[in-house]
Amino acid sequence: MARIIFDTAATLNGWIADDQGSLSWLFEVEGGTEPDPDLLPSGATVLVEGSTTYEWMLREEDLLAHPERWQQVFGPRPTFVFTSRDLPIPRGADVHLVSGEVRAVLPRLREAAAGGDIWVVGGGDLAGQFLDADALDVIALSIAPVALPAGAALLPRRVGADRLRLVSARAAGQFARLVYEVRHEGDCSS
Numbered sequence: 001m002a003r004i005i006f007d008t009a010a011t012l013n014g015w016i017a018d019d020q021g022s023l024s025w026l027f028e029v030e031g032g033t034e035p036d037p038d039l040l041p042s043g044a045t046v047l048v049e050g051s052t053t054y055e056w057m058l059r060e061e062d063l064l065a066h067p068e069r070w071q072q073v074f075g076p077r078p079t080f081v082f083t084s085r086d087l088p089i090p091r092g093a094d095v096h097l098v099s100g101e102v103r104a105v106l107p108r109l110r111e112a113a114a115g116g117d118i119w120v121v122g123g124g125d126l127a128g129q130f131l132d133a134d135a136l137d138v139i140a141l142s143i144a145p146v147a148l149p150a151g152a153a154l155l156p157r158r159v160g161a162d163r164l165r166l167v168s169a170r171a172a173g174q175f176a177r178l179v180y181e182v183r184h185e186g187d188c189s190s
Helices: 051-062 069-074 102-113 124-133
Strands: 003-010 015-018 042-052 079-084 095-098 115-124 138-143 152-153 164-172 175-182
Touching: 003 124, 042 051, 042 102, 042 124, 051 069, 051 079, 051 115, 079 102, 079 138, 095 102, 102 115, 102 124, 115 124, 124 152, 138 164
Parallel strands: 003 115, 003 138, 042 079, 042 115, 079 095
Antiparallel strands: 015 152, 138 175, 164 175
């Protein structure tokens, strides 16, 4: 079965966005605007994000006024946005607005992925919901040499060491790249 991967950048102190919901701190880091393609989940055939991430991307890239940019940013992959509101969709974008529990939407995500990986782009609370549903398989982090006084937490959950197994740690330009395998709840007792 395809993996569900939470792959994101974070500050040294665990924020994925500043207290205004911006990623400007990330773009100030060398390599922050154009990440090494080897860092991104190459097998991801579906993207998943929360409404805050989606709306930020719409604004940041001016995607409603320039829908042709959608393909440059997201490629041809379908994007599922978890939201409780009706949100605008750029013309021609393969965006699906979904709501409710992650567990209830999983079959639809897996069907759309057609055997490929599912990339949870953001945010941290949504990734936490996948973890709560025991559906998250990998957490991949690019830790930036930045600290912020406040912001959106990387993963606003308590996650014990028994749930995560370090797979790799390496330098990637100015970032520290950490990849963890998430152990499913039934596997944690062994």
